[in-house]
Amino acid sequence: MNLPIFHDVSLEALDARQPAFFRFRQLPMAPDKVVLSNLEGRWLVLDKADFQTFARGEVEEGSELFTKLRQRNFLRAYYDVPAAAEMIRARREFVGAGPNLHIMVITLRCNTTCVYCHASRANMDQVQTDMTKEIAEQSVDFILQSTNPAVTIEFQGGEPLVRFDLLQHVVEYAHEKNEVAQKELDFTLVTNLSLMDEKKLDWLIENRVQICTSIDGPQDVHDKQRKLPKASAHGEAIKWMKRIDERYREMGLDETLYHVEALVTTTRPILDRWKELVDLYVDLGCRALFLRPLDPFGWAEKTARLIEYPRAEYIEYYRNAVDYMIELNKQGVEILERYAAIFLTKILSGVDPNFLDIRQPSGAGIGQLAYSYDGTIFTCDEGRMLHESGDDTFAIGHVGTSKYRDVVGHETVRAVVVAGQLEGQADCVNCPYVPYCGIPPVHSHRIQGSLLGRMRESSLCQVHKGIQDYLFEKLATGDEETLQILEKWTTIRPRDHFVHVPAGAE
Amino acid sequence: MTESLDAIPDTFVSVDRAEGAVSFVVDESVYPLDAIYGATFTFLDRCFVFLGRGEPGQVVITLSAKKPPVEDDELRGWIGELANELLACAWRGRILEQNRATIEAVTMQAIGGAMGPPSLDELEDFDFSEEPFDDPLGIAMSWEEKYGKKEKKGESADDSGEENA
Ligand code: SF4
Ligand code: SF4
Numbered sequence: 020m021n022l023p024i025f026h027d028v029s030l031e032a033l034d035a036r037q038p039a040f041f042r043f044r045q046l047p048m049a050p051d052k053v054v055l056s057n058l059e060g061r062w063l064v065l066d067k068a069d070f071q072t073f074a075r076g077e078v079e080e081g082s083e084l085f086t087k088l089r090q091r092n093f094l095r096a097y098y099d100v101p102a103a104a105e106m107i108r109a110r111r112e113f114v115g116a117g118p119n120l121h122i123m124v125i126t127l128r129c130n131t132t133c134v135y136c137h138a139s140r141a142n143m144d145q146v147q148t149d150m151t152k153e154i155a156e157q158s159v160d161f162i163l164q165s166t167n168p169a170v171t172i173e174f175q176g177g178e179p180l181v182r183f184d185l186l187q188h189v190v191e192y193a194h195e196k197n198e199v200a201q202k203e204l205d206f207t208l209v210t211n212l213s214l215m216d217e218k219k220l221d222w223l224i225e226n227r228v229q230i231c232t233s234i235d236g237p238q239d240v241h242d243k244q245r246k247l248p249k250a251s252a253h254g255e256a257i258k259w260m261k262r263i264d265e266r267y268r269e270m271g272l273d274e275t276l277y278h279v280e281a282l283v284t285t286t287r288p289i290l291d292r293w294k295e296l297v298d299l300y301v302d303l304g305c306r307a308l309f310l311r312p313l314d315p316f317g318w319a320e321k322t323a324r325l326i327e328y329p330r331a332e333y334i335e336y337y338r339n340a341v342d343y344m345i346e347l348n349k350q351g352v353e354i355l356e357r358y359a360a361i362f363l364t365k366i367l368s369g370v371d372p373n374f375l376d377i378r379q380p381s382g383a384g385i386g387q388l389a390y391s392y393d394g395t396i397f398t399c400d401e402g403r404m405l406h407e408s409g410d411d412t413f414a415i416g417h418v419g420t421s422k423y424r425d426v427v428g429h430e431t432v433r434a435v436v437v438a439g440q441l442e443g444q445a446d447c448v449n450c451p452y453v454p455y456c457g458i459p460p461v462h463s464h465r466i467q468g469s470l471l472g473r474m475r476e477s478s479l480c481q482v483h484k485g486i487q488d489y490l491f492e493k494l495a496t497g498d499e500e501t502l503q504i505l506e507k508w509t510t511i512r513p514r515d516h517f518v519h520v521p522a523g524a525e
Numbered sequence: 526m527t528e529s530l531d532a533i534p535d536t537f538v539s540v541d542r543a544e545g546a547v548s549f550v551v552d553e554s555v556y557p558l559d560a561i562y563g564a565t566f567t568f569l570d571r572c573f574v575f576l577g578r579g580e581p582g583q584v585v586i587t588l589s590a591k592k593p594p595v596e597d598d599e600l601r602g603w604i605g606e607l608a609n610e611l612l613a614c615a616w617r618g619r620i621l622e623q624n625r626a627t628i629e630a631v632t633m634q635a636i637g638g639a640m641g642p643p644s645l646d647e648l649e650d651f652d653f654s655e656e657p658f659d660d661p662l663g664i665a666m667s668w669e670e671k672y673g674k675k676e677k678k679g680e681s682a683d684d685s686g687e688e689n690a
Contacts, residue, residue: 427636428636
């Protein structure tokens, strides 16, 4: 018999039916099904009886189950080490690429008041929380030293449109400096849209700046938690979303790809209104909905009494909303859920879509950096959010004084990289979802006081586990059409229009 | 005064409500010292942490309120979390031992990739004459180097040829 790996071991010594290393989990909502995954992230969902036969090493040679197990590398005697190594490498393709996402807080001022403001925004008269032109330029100089050939500068706040002049300067200065740095550049503006006007929009469109906003649900929910003086925050955001999408269409851009990206922050009032939420996003022409739970940063801690919820309720909301999205897809409506798309890409295609908060190690310091208005550099956006609440753990330098290599090689970055690898985590080592999962250490630090955290008690682990339970349940029990829809959600279409290729490389 | 807390076994735990303090007796054969340090460290922002000796083979951890008094619920929260964190640290320590090679390899690649090679300016600042590491206590020295014992004839090390030449 052919033994592809263990050339010098005979089958007498190695029973062909014995399992190779695997992790497993019984699906809570489909208890007759068991998910198993191996070291490299190949997976199977077996009926309980088949699973028991497999685990006891009693699967009949040549049976259908035996063939399936062998093909997916679950049998010790046939374990294909080079194939497993290649798959592990492919899953970690991003490691070593260097920071791509650079978040610039050009001002902490904002004209809106959101109950959960993770950024802990400043009032409009607090001009001392604006970035100076000098610090903005130093930030760009620093950013362009990244080892990553592609760099995204994301404007965050506060509300970046409060300092539109500075945003313009950063974009222009970055282009100027990029003549030497030769990076692939793109710019993203995260805005509540209430300070948008036609002149600003003309400039943003002309300079190919991608625009993202927040829509937390129907008008009553959105306006109750995102308060804009003398106007409806919801009305303003929707008005400008439609206008911007119209401009993209006028330019001849593919409307299925180019539109304002909107994000929802899930708060308690929306939990049982998932259908209205999905319908709203579909009506707005969005092709993706990211059902993000509330994060434990900024004002969300103080207002938790009003907006927080047990994560089991979140999972129920998630399942209802995604079930409904799948039904809509069956009727020809294109809408995907972003969490599902991230996990499914890893599960079905074996590659990592490089979403910085759900990967191992997480992106902090090695995939992203955040620059506060005063020039302080943080490992990640959440790190600078903690700084606004008085915790400087994730501050790793200053654009005016620190050297690039000292910042990304900082001991905090190293600690975060080690802590972000779940193979070192109790619980995760036995979880079949570990090849696809990721927990940012800043989250564990915030809620449990340690970078490593305790996953069994982590609200984020509960979310990730619940979502992956749901997805594997669908993969095991869904009809053919559902499987095709889930497969389609893994297709990543780059938005090339927003990428500024350096002169000479075009 | 030693008291107990609802739902917490008093075999290990004692409470001093007046001082806002709770103590936990830890068996060193169950929890390694590293786990005790790791777990107690996560409490520094919430309370004062005292470590001391109990009976032989025991460590006593006392968590004391920064501003007493504190409610029983909070004391129960501290001690419950401490117990969970101790277990997490102890087990994590073992897992890290087993997976150290992978974690180190990924960490080196991630940090090395993000840092990139040093620039010429940085190389200029680098002191190549420096010893690889300081060793003021002479820990890395051979016994002979440290105490000046004479080598016997014919026992010189293989790489000592240059000096002899
Ligand atoms: S979440 Fe954004 S829009 Fe809302 S208050 Fe904070 S900075 Fe302003
Ligand atoms: S964080 Fe939770 S869901 Fe993710 S691998 Fe660890 S135990 Fe599993």
